[in-house]
Amino acid sequence: MSFLFATIVLIDNSCTSSKKSTGTNMQFTQNIVVAHRGAWKKNHLPENSIASLQEAIRLGCAGTEFDVHLTADDTLIVNHDPIYAGKKIEESSYTSLAEAKLSNGETIPTARQYLLAGMQQRNTMLVFEIKPSGISKERGQRLAQIVVELVKELKAEPWIIYISFDYAIIKKVLELQPNAKVQYLNGDKSPVELKNDSVIGLDYHFSVFKKHPEWIKEAKENKVVLNAWTVNNGDDMKWLIENKFDFITTNEPELLLELIK
Numbered sequence: 259m260s261f262l263f264a265t266i267v268l269i270d271n272s273c274t275s276s277k278k279s280t281g282t283n284m285q286f287t288q289n290i291v292v293a294h295r296g297a298w299k300k301n302h303l304p305e306n307s308i309a310s311l312q313e314a315i316r317l318g319c320a321g322t323e324f325d326v327h328l329t330a331d332d333t334l335i336v337n338h339d340p341i342y343a344g345k346k347i348e349e350s351s352y353t354s355l356a357e358a359k360l361s362n363g364e365t366i367p368t369a370r371q372y373l374l375a376g377m378q379q380r381n382t383m384l385v386f387e388i389k390p391s392g393i394s395k396e397r398g399q400r401l402a403q404i405v406v407e408l409v410k411e412l413k414a415e416p417w418i419i420y421i422s423f424d425y426a427i428i429k430k431v432l433e434l435q436p437n438a439k440v441q442y443l444n445g446d447k448s449p450v451e452l453k454n455d456s457v458i459g460l461d462y463h464f465s466v467f468k469k470h471p472e473w474i475k476e477a478k479e480n481k482v483v484l485n486a487w488t489v490n491n492g493d494d495m496k497w498l499i500e501n502k503f504d505f506i507t508t509n510e511p512e513l514l515l516e517l518i519k
């Protein structure tokens with residue numbers, strides 16, 4: 259089977275004055291596999307843990323996705339749901355949230371810890387989902403600002419693809435980091451609409467592409483990156499592979515890696 263692999267050559271524009279990230283071109287693994295919340299399922303690891311991040315890297319995924327919320331005291335933490343251990347993240351301090359351990363004994367990772375762990379390697383991109391604020395749109399804007407400031411401070415830009423369901427967050431990221439690689443999640447904008455806003459990709463639920471097959475062609479014609487979530491079934495994976503998607507986001511990275519061998 260032959261299909262177009264995504265070619266992602268990421269230029270580290272941000273580091274011309276820094277030696278820390280070397281300022282050299284970075285070329286990540288060229289396959290279509292994005293592990294959703296890390297690679298956790300097969301080995302019963304907690305989702306969004308450092309362990310699941312490291313497993314996705316070990317498997318050789320092109321990308322590994324994770325979800326980030328902002329605590330009441332402005333710490334970015336990695337978790338899917340807005341509630342952790344029975345506490346609303348946005349209304350709780352980091353210290354109180356960190357009391358509850360993940361099932362493997364890890365403390366819930368901060369985004370800083372997660373990025374520092376991910377930056378130990380140069381093969382797997384870090385797909386950073388900025389979760390919308392449940393409190394207000396304004397807090398979502400501040401969240402985006404804190405995220406971009408952290409990424410810049412750590413010089414993590416070459417590793418990062420930002421994703422969000424909140425289009426105002428997407429726009430804020432691009433305002434603060436105009437060359438950021440950003441993909442939109444919510445399934446309600448055409449590839450050309452995204453391209454006109456400098457959004458490089460669409461990362462939609464795979465059913466959206468069955469309703470809008472014309473967006474697949476439109477994305478390719480306009481060089482907008484095609485990503486689909488969360489695809490766990492081999493037949494759905496095959497449909498996306500046949501349609502030459504750039505990325506497939508999955509809870510079953512081992513299965514997808516096997517299919518593209």
Ligand code: MG
Pocket residue numbers: 323324325387
């Ligand atoms: Mg997510």
